[in-house]
Amino acid sequence: MIKLQNVEKVYRTSSIETLALNNINLNVKKGEFVSIMGPSGCGKSTLLNIMGLLDVPSKGYIEIDGSKVETYRDKELAHLRNQKLGFIFQSFHLINDLTVIDNVEIPLLYRNSSSKQRRDLAQEALEKVGLSNRTKHFPKQLSGGQKQRVAIARAIVGKPEIILADEPTGNLDSAMGNEILNILQKLNDDGTTIVMVTHDDAMAKRTHRLVRLFDGTQVL
Secondary structure (H helix, E strand, O other), rough: OOOEEEEEEEEEEEEEEEEEEEEEEEEEEEEEEEEOOOOOOOOOHHHHHHHHOOOOOOOOEEEEEEOOOOOOOHHHHHHHHHHHHHEOOOOOOOOOOOOHHHHHHHHHHHHOOOHHHHHHHHHHHHOOOOOOHHHOOOHHHHHHHHHHHHHHHHHHOOOEEEEEOOOOOOOOOOHHHHHHHHHHHHHHOOOEEEEEEEEOHHHHHHOOEEEEEOOOOOOO
């Protein structure tokens, strides 16, 4: 589902050059649940952003489901992200002025679907994460764990084949973190490919495979 070959990422300013990723070669198979670990600043989030087509490598190339994307225009990349990928972030990124169900519908606004279709799919996604009774609440009325479940519902509402999760349990206590990982494992059992950045060894051990980074280089 995801293939990175000889990927390098360099950030440059007028006075400094930072090598964020160095010669990354990584294949993620369909249906895998892969965790990425490493110390802060080692390139984990940069790697996830490149996998998610939110950033481009300085060298090397990436394929998503067999499609090489280096020649894609911005509009084509946006379409591929919307159709194939779902994103979960550590800090939730919910819009406080929108209800739970309106937050979940957001990715569907970029598709050719009716308001009823959007509402039905959002309701279905919220049921999968156990929040069907919270559709009319606002984010400020929810706990951290509930906010993350809303974020997961938003990520899966478009039925993506791949979910990219950046520290999805990082802001939660251990009990709520386990609940979130249980939801991700259920999605994976149903066929969704998942790549998760984490600092938590216990969470990583529950995934199929571990990738370790150190100073931008893959060491495992």
